[in-house]
Structures are given as structure tokens and as C-alpha cells.
Amino acid sequence: MTSGQGQHGEPQGQPPQWQQPGPPPYGQPPYGYAPMPPPGYGQPAPEPQERPLPVRAGLGAFMVSIVLSVAGTLFAWPNWDTFVDQVLAQQPGFEDPQFQESGVDPAAFADTFMTLFVVVGLLFAGLYLLFVWFAWRGYNWARIVLFVLGGLGIAGGLVNLASLGSSPFPSLTALSMFSFLAVLVGVVLLARRPSSEWFASEKWRRSVTP
Numbered sequence: 457m458t459s460g461q462g463q464h465g466e467p468q469g470q471p472p473q474w475q476q477p478g479p480p481p482y483g484q485p486p487y488g489y490a491p492m493p494p495p496g497y498g499q500p501a502p503e504p505q506e507r508p509l510p511v512r513a514g515l516g517a518f519m520v521s522i523v524l525s526v527a528g529t530l531f532a533w534p535n536w537d538t539f540v541d542q543v544l545a546q547q548p549g550f551e552d553p554q555f556q557e558s559g560v561d562p563a564a565f566a567d568t569f570m571t572l573f574v575v576v577g578l579l580f581a582g583l584y585l586l587f588v589w590f591a592w593r594g595y596n597w598a599r600i601v602l603f604v605l606g607g608l609g610i611a612g613g614l615v616n617l618a619s620l621g622s623s624p625f626p627s628l629t630a631l632s633m634f635s636f637l638a639v640l641v642g643v644v645l646l647a648r649r650p651s652s653e654w655f656a657s658e659k660w661r662r663s664v665t666p
Contacts, residue, residue, distance in 0.1 A: 504594070505657050514645030518588050518602060521609070521638040522581050528631040529577045591646075594658030599646055606643040609636065 584605060590598035613636025616629070645651065 504661065505654060507592075508650040508654050510645040510648045510651045511654055514642045514648075514651060515588055515592055517638045517642035517645065518584070518606070521635045521642065522584050522588070524631050524635040524638065525577065525584075526581050528628055528635070529574055529581070531628055531631070594655060594662075596655040596659055599651075599655055602646065603643060606639045609639040610643070612636075613639070 587598045587601045587605070591602055613632070616632050616636065
């Protein structure tokens with residue numbers, strides 16, 4: 457053993473690689489590094505890294521989309537009768553003699569349909585909010601779910617663009633378009649490299665934290 461080496465072959469004055477204090481640099485998960493012992497063996501638990509701007513702004517855009525979607529759903533309450541009449545006008549099947557002979561009241565059927573639509577919309581908004589919360593905590597699976605939901609929202613927004621101007625509620629159309637733009641911004645920001653690096657860093661931090 458030379459004089460410049462310690463007992464285990466490490467250079468004097470430098471701790472072994474697994475004893476290097478602190479987490480790896482931001483955006484560089486420890487891929488290729490020697491296995492690190494769990495905290496308690498001389499290695500403190502790594503501190504959470506600050507969320508980069510694309511993560512904060514991207515999740516904020518999704519929050520804006522959720523708020524606008526809820527506002528659009530609540531907009532239906534004071535205009536309920538008009539919404540029901542619109543559903544009846546857009547479904548010519550209600551005028552079919554077989555449907556009328558079934559004894560089902562078309563207005564009652566449309567009212568039930570609209571009620572179910574509103575309830576499902578509010579439940580979906582709550583589920584959406586849950587995924588945003590998990591993504592805020594750094595869970596990459598939640599970010600992937602937001603990508604899927606955001607893609608569906610973008611597709612729906614493109615369909616609404618095709619029918620722009622045909623809605624009898626300009627305010628509701630405006631809310632829908634702003635929600636579409638917010639989802640588009642959120643997906644783009646969460647897909648950027650700083651966002652991906654932060655989620656990878658958080659995944660590594662949880663893997664070494666007991």
C-alpha cells in the first residue's frame with residue numbers, strides 16, 4: 457500500500473465514492489454511479505430539488521384548465537332549460553315515433569342526460585386535480601397520465617374549433633377555447649427537458665430515501 461492511499465485503496469484526504477455528501481447535481485440522476493447506501497450509514501437523506509419553472513408553469517396551466525372546465529360546467533345551471541332544449545334539437549331521434557311510443561318523456565330524458573353529464577364532469581375535474589397533485593410531488597407516472605388526458609383534451613379542443621360559432625353560448629365557447637390553450641401549454645411545458653430531468657431526479661431521491 458503506497459503512502460498516498462488509505463486502508464481500502466482510496467486516496468488519502470478523499471472519502472470513498474459512496475460517502476460523497478449530498479445528492480448528485482440537479483438534472484443528473486446517479487446512473488453509472490457506485491451503489492449508494494441508504495441514509496443512516498453516513499449518507500444523509502437527499503433534499504428535494506426546487507421545481508424548475510417549466511414544471512411550475514406547466515402544472516399551473518393544467519390548474520387553469522381545471523378551473524375553466526368547472527366554470528363551464530357550473531355555467532349550465534342558470535341556463536339549464538336552454539341546454540335541455542339544445543340537446544332535444546340536436547337529437548332528431550326524439551321525434552321518432554318508436555321513441556314516442558315507448559312512453560319516455562323526451563324532456564325528462566334530456567334532463568337526466570344533462571344531469572349525468574354535469575356530475576361526470578365534476579368527478580372528472582376532481583380526478584384531474586388529483587393527478588396534478590401527484591405530479592406536483594414529483595411522480596412521473598402522474599405526468600404521463602396528464603399527457604394522456606391532455607392529449608384527449610387537445611383532440612376535443614380541435615373538434616370544438618371545427619364547430620366554432622355554432623354554439624348558442626359564446627361565453628361557454630370562450631371558456632372551452634381558453635381551457636384548450638391551457639392544456640396545450642401544460643403539455644408542452646411538462647414535456648421540456650428541465651421538467652423531465654426534475655422528475656428523474658425526484659424518482660432517484662425517493663429510491664434512496666427510506
